Amino acid sequence: MDYFLFSVAAIIAVVSAVLVIVQRNPMHSALYLIITLLCIAVLYLQLSAQFVAAVQVIVYAGAIMVLFLFVLMLLDQENPIDTPSTLRYQNPVAAVMGLLLLVELLFLSARAQPPAVLTSGAPGSSPGFPGSVESVAESMFTRYLFPFELTSVLLLIGMVGVIVLAKRKL
Amino acid sequence: MNPYVAVFFMFVFCGVIAGAMLAMGSFLGPRKPNPTKEQPFECGMEPFQLPGGPTSVRFYIIGMLFVLFDVETVFLFPWAIVFHKYVTRPGWGMFMLVEMLVFLAVLIAGYIYLWKRGALEWE
Numbered sequence A: 001m002d003y004f005l006f007s008v009a010a011i012i013a014v015v016s017a018v019l020v021i022v023q024r025n026p027m028h029s030a031l032y033l034i035i036t037l038l039c040i041a042v043l044y045l046q047l048s049a050q051f052v053a054a055v056q057v058i059v060y061a062g063a064i065m066v067l068f069l070f071v072l073m074l075l076d077q078e079n080p081i082d083t084p085s086t087l088r089y090q091n092p093v094a095a096v097m098g099l100l101l102l103v104e105l106l107f108l109s110a111r112a113q114p115p116a117v118l119t120s121g122a123p124g125s126s127p128g129f130p131g132s133v134e135s136v137a138e139s140m141f142t143r144y145l146f147p148f149e150l151t152s153v154l155l156l157i158g159m160v161g162v163i164v165l166a167k168r169k170l
Numbered sequence B: 001m002n003p004y005v006a007v008f009f010m011f012v013f014c015g016v017i018a019g020a021m022l023a024m025g026s027f028l029g030p031r032k033p034n035p036t037k038e039q040p041f042e043c044g045m046e047p048f049q050l051p052g053g054p055t056s057v058r059f060y061i062i063g064m065l066f067v068l069f070d071v072e073t074v075f076l077f078p079w080a081i082v083f084h085k086y087v088t089r090p091g092w093g094m095f096m097l098v099e100m101l102v103f104l105a106v107l108i109a110g111y112i113y114l115w116k117r118g119a120l121e122w123e
Helices: A002-022 A026-046 A050-074 A090-111 A116-120 A133-143 A145-169 B004-028 B058-087 B092-116
Strands: none
Touching: A002 A026, A026 A050, A050 A133, A050 B058, A133 A145, A133 B058, A145 B058, A145 B092, B058 B092
16 A cells, blocks of 8 residues: 555656656646645655655645746746857756766665665554654754744744835835 | 545545535536626726736735745644643643744734735735
8 A cells, every 4th residue: 555655656746747847838837846746745744754744735835836936927928038048068967967866876776675664554653753743843842942933033034034125126 | 544544535525525516516507608708807807918927026025925924834733733742741731832922922023013014015
């Protein structure tokens, strides 16, 4: 069952990731990217990392995609600027890097044992697991309480920054 | 039983209910098309241009503020998960409540600031 779920989520993630880069319309790319991110959240769940899965959906598929969409909508999609690319070496370098990464992954997956989480079955049934929401929350609200409270100040700085940057021009 | 079965059924029920509403609307509703009804509709106005082109920077404020408050919910969610466990321990329930209220107070101060500065107005 786990392997079936993993295969379905992984195949959808890869297919939609390929669809992201072959779309002509950048808006469609963004929508396929959301599907990829949601499928990756399923993979996190299977690794018993529920908190990371929830954050993946809330922050990546929610907040980061808003930023992506905003940049896309800020650009004029009817009349794209057609200048020759200044990144001439990007494609060959990317191909070499991607090939290296693939070799590395194949090498590691040939040697490595599957993680105990995948073989023990019933992911998510253990609240004490390091990736579970309970264990993340317990250390966040007890041991790392001060950094947590400081985060609110960080978010406050973000809010003030938005107002200062955007309101000045209007 | 796998705890995700419940989540799966919730998704299934959501899909079935939403699909049933759309299906009932298309089966039961009267369908009398005429040229006026077929026209594109833009909040009662005549549409004057196709969507496209650069979007107003006013969406930027709303978008960025959404991102910030979205990150806030990331912290609220694990707190809500463990809160019931701490309520039963003496002293801990109040501690957890106060620490989240401090966190929220800072953000609500920011919210009041941007409300007063008119960031939520469409000017």
